[in-house]
Every structure is written in C-alpha cells, then in structure tokens.
Amino acid sequence: MNQDQLKQAVAKAAIDYIQPKLESDSIVGVGTGSTANYFIDYLADIKGQFDGTVASSEASAERLKSHGIPVYDLNAVDQVVVYVDGADETNPQRMLIKGGGAALTREKIVAAVADEFVCIADGSKWVDVLGAFPLPVEVIPMARSHVAREIVKLGGSPVYREGVVTDNGNVILDVHDLQITDPVDFENKLNQIVGVVTNGLFAARNADVLLLGTENGVETK
Numbered sequence: 566m567n568q569d570q571l572k573q574a575v576a577k578a579a580i581d582y583i584q585p586k587l588e589s590d591s592i593v594g595v596g597t598g599s600t601a602n603y604f605i606d607y608l609a610d611i612k613g614q615f616d617g618t619v620a621s622s623e624a625s626a627e628r629l630k631s632h633g634i635p636v637y638d639l640n641a642v643d644q645v646v647v648y649v650d651g652a653d654e655t656n657p658q659r660m661l662i663k664g665g666g667a668a669l670t671r672e673k674i675v676a677a678v679a680d681e682f683v684c685i686a687d688g689s690k691w692v693d694v695l696g697a698f699p700l701p702v703e704v705i706p707m708a709r710s711h712v713a714r715e716i717v718k719l720g721g722s723p724v725y726r727e728g729v730v731t732d733n734g735n736v737i738l739d740v741h742d743l744q745i746t747d748p749v750d751f752e753n754k755l756n757q758i759v760g761v762v763t764n765g766l767f768a769a770r771n772a773d774v775l776l777l778g779t780e781n782g783v784e785t786k
C-alpha cells in the first residue's frame with residue numbers, strides 16, 4: 566500500500582474505533598491535514614449517529630460542513646468525547662510532533678478538552694526520537710525575532726515559514742536540528758518563551774491511542 570492508502574486505512578480504522586462510543590448527543594473533535602480529511606469523509610457516512618463536531622481549523626470546519634456535518638464553537642459544548650487527528654511524527658510513547666499544516670494551537674486546545682485523543686498516522690511517521698521533522702512553533706508576529714533568538718539558545722535552528730498565517734493570525738517558526746530526548750521538558754521550555762503561543766510537541770498531553778498504518782495492517786498502540 567502507498568502512503569495515501571495507509572492514511573485511508575487508519576482513517577477508516579478510527580471510525581470503527583469510535584463508532585461504539587458515540588451516542589446521539591456526542592461531540593467529536595476533528596483534526597486537520599490529509600489524514601484527518603480522510604477521517605472527515607468517512608465520518609460523513611455515520612452522521613446521525615452523533616450530534617456534531619468541533620474542528621481544529623477553518624479548513625476542517627469547511628470540509629465537515631460540506632458533508633452536512635454540524636460544526637460547533639468549542640465554547641458552546643460541554644464535552645468532547647473523542648478527538649481524532651493525524652501527526653507529523655510519533656514516538657513509541659505516543660508523544661507527537663504536529664503542526665505541519667500550521668493548525669497546532671487549535672489542535673492542542675481540542676486535544677486538551679477531549680476525553681480521549683486518537684492519533685491516526687501512516688507508518689512513515691513512526692520514530693524512536695522526535696525531532697527529524699522540523700518542530701512548528703506558533704508565534705505572535707511582533708515577537709518573531711525574539712523567539713527565534715531564544716530557540717537558538719535552546720539548541721534549535723528556527724526557520725520562518727514564509728507566507729503562512731495561522732487561523733489565529735500568527736506566524737510559524739519551524740525548528741530544525743533537534744533530537745528531543747525529553748519531550749515534556751522541551752515542550753515546556755519552548756512554551757515559556759514570551760511570544761510563543763504554543764509549540765507542536767504533544768508530549769504533556771500525548772495521544773491515548775495510536776492507530777498506525779503499516780504494510781501488515783493497522784496496528785493499535
């Protein structure tokens with residue numbers, strides 16, 4: 566199977582995983598990216614088995630609405646029963662790097678609210694040590710140079726993602742040359758830099774379940 570087929574396989578597996586947990590008043594958290602897009606398309610097949618969704622990006626909200634799936638403001642819901650999203654990297658502890666599509670902050674918010682976080686990823690995302698994928702950091706625009714200098718002090722090489730503005734009106738620095746041996750510590754250190762909104766490490770709040778697409782099928786980690 567190619568990478569696209571693996572993404573479809575894990576998206577379908579996520580539907581099978583969440584379906585028994587859904588009730589007529591359930592709210593499903595929906596992530597962002599190409600794998601999440603497959604999940605959205607499969608979710609359309611079971612609409613009516615849950616109330617609606619909250620989305621981690623404007624793009625996902627639009628895709629959900631195009632399928633006739635209700636999308637709620639997160640402030641208007643009491644509970645998100647499950648959050649399903651892709652990742653750019655995952656380690657064996659289900660700690661993740663996310664934000665390749667610049668949606669990391671809203672993704673982290675929905676993940677924080679959700680009772681359960683199900684990550685769906687093709688096998689190319691599996692690593693022993695996080696950091697080969699440049700770590701996205703969302704930054705308030707006026708703090709960009711300050712944050713970049715502070716990241717250099719932490720041993721990273723920040724690169725401004727030209728032309729990208731997040732759904733929150735901010736910019737992204739992608740941090741290269743990392744080998745993140747203590748993800749919770751590094752996530753916290755980055756978040757303490759003034760001007761950082763958040764970073765793409767999902768370590769303090771890792772995924773509860775990982776559905777990993779491999780040549781041998783979808784493995785549950």
Ligand SMILES: O=C[C@H](O)[C@H](O)[C@H](O)COP(=O)(O)O
Nearest residue numbers: 598599600651664665666668
């Ligand atoms: O900001 C984007 C998200 O974190 C995505 O979940 C991540 O980049 C993975 O995207 P894809 O499923 O397209 O590989």
